[in-house]
Amino acid sequence: MGGTVSCCMSPRDTPKIHRREVELEDAPVTTTEEVDVSEDTGTYLQHISDRELPDELAQESNPSDHPRASTLFLNKSQTDVREKRKSHILNHTSPRMMTKKSSSCSTIFLDDSTVSQPNLKSTVKCVTLAVYYHIKNRDSSHTLDIFDEKKHPLTREKVPEDYATADPEHKLIYRFVRTLFSSAQLTAECAIVTLVYLERLLTYAEMDICPGNWKRIVLGAILLASKVWDDQAVWNVDYCQILKDITVEDMNEMERHFLELLQFNINVPASVYAKYYFDLRSLAEDNNLSFPLEPLSNKRAQKLEAISRLCEDKYKDMGRPCMRRSVSADNLLGVRKSHAVLS
Numbered sequence: 001m002g003g004t005v006s007c008c009m010s011p012r013d014t015p016k017i018h019r020r021e022v023e024l025e026d027a028p029v030t031t032t033e034e035v036d037v038s039e040d041t042g043t044y045l046q047h048i049s050d051r052e053l054p055d056e057l058a059q060e061s062n063p064s065d066h067p068r069a070s071t072l073f074l075n076k077s078q079t080d081v082r083e084k085r086k087s088h089i090l091n092h093t094s095p096r097m098m099t100k101k102s103s104s105c106s107t108i109f110l111d112d113s114t115v116s117q118p119n120l121k122s123t124v125k126c127v128t129l130a131v132y133y134h135i136k137n138r139d140s141s142h143t144l145d146i147f148d149e150k151k152h153p154l155t156r157e158k159v160p161e162d163y164a165t166a167d168p169e170h171k172l173i174y175r176f177v178r179t180l181f182s183s184a185q186l187t188a189e190c191a192i193v194t195l196v197y198l199e200r201l202l203t204y205a206e207m208d209i210c211p212g213n214w215k216r217i218v219l220g221a222i223l224l225a226s227k228v229w230d231d232q233a234v235w236n237v238d239y240c241q242i243l244k245d246i247t248v249e250d251m252n253e254m255e256r257h258f259l260e261l262l263q264f265n266i267n268v269p270a271s272v273y274a275k276y277y278f279d280l281r282s283l284a285e286d287n288n289l290s291f292p293l294e295p296l297s298n299k300r301a302q303k304l305e306a307i308s309r310l311c312e313d314k315y316k317d318m319g320r321p322c323m324r325r326s327v328s329a330d331n332l333l334g335v336r337k338s339h340a341v342l343s
Helices: 055-061 072-091 095-099 120-136 170-184 188-204 214-229 236-243 248-261 270-286 298-319 329-333 335-342
Strands: 109-111 293-295
Touching (some): 072 120, 120 170, 120 270, 170 188, 170 214, 188 248, 188 270
16 A cells, blocks of 8 residues: 555445345335336335435544544543633633744744644644543443453553553653654654544444553554555564564454454545644644744745745646546645655
8 A cells, every 4th residue: 555545435434324234035025916017117126325324424423534524532622621721711821822932024933834744743742642632531431352452462561450441641642652653754644644543443433442442543543554655654563573572463463453443444535634634733732732833944935935836836737627636635745745855
């Protein structure tokens, strides 16, 4: 699998709503005594459009498939955000205004994170914060054996007795994910796709990410995202060298289960990717995790101008009637390679 995101399943399909399979003996039988049927008319079959779910229900069920549905992690974080805002009001403090740099006539501050090339460190921090809120504000603790850390340990060390009840801190989740991304040299875009797959798994499999399974779920999402997104994917055996004690057979089995639970739907539309990117930025702003700001230099201004021209030429080509191109994640984010060359 390369950098081009492929579609293995229609996004209209909703695994949460299980469709009843009709056996042959249960099928309705029509006779000439009940209804006047002509010779060339067969048994009545329900049209496929009658069995498809309405768009509104599909969007509500699958926020990782539809751009208009709110992300799960942002909803999970709202309780804590409201408490923080209430505390700031009572204490008459505004840390966001105190730490944020302001531009002036002589200096313009810009962060180096864009939707086509996010900042790696900040993106990983935001993704792990989203995982933290998923665990902390979970509705229940529904899980599957394949992701249970006690049944499938990642290390030879004894699993703590409270492994399934003690919520991990954000810094512990960040340290785990940062180690994988640093050792495997994964990209920030891969981190965003990892979060998409994670929320898709929770929705499709109707399960929760909790203290006893978060490491294996995150590892499975990273494993799949790196293979789908990156041109040169990391092999399963490479992750075994990073984590030391996990076996290749365990990695293969976990990847197979992850794909089956996703019903092999690894498609990430550009609109969904962009939604997750901007919701992660909103999460960072709500939690005072500022993206690094740097003063705009002449050299950087020239690079931004060159990138702007590349984008403008790309979208002009896409808009020509004689060159019909579908807008995919690869089309929208293809400029990142040009950006890398300019850098």
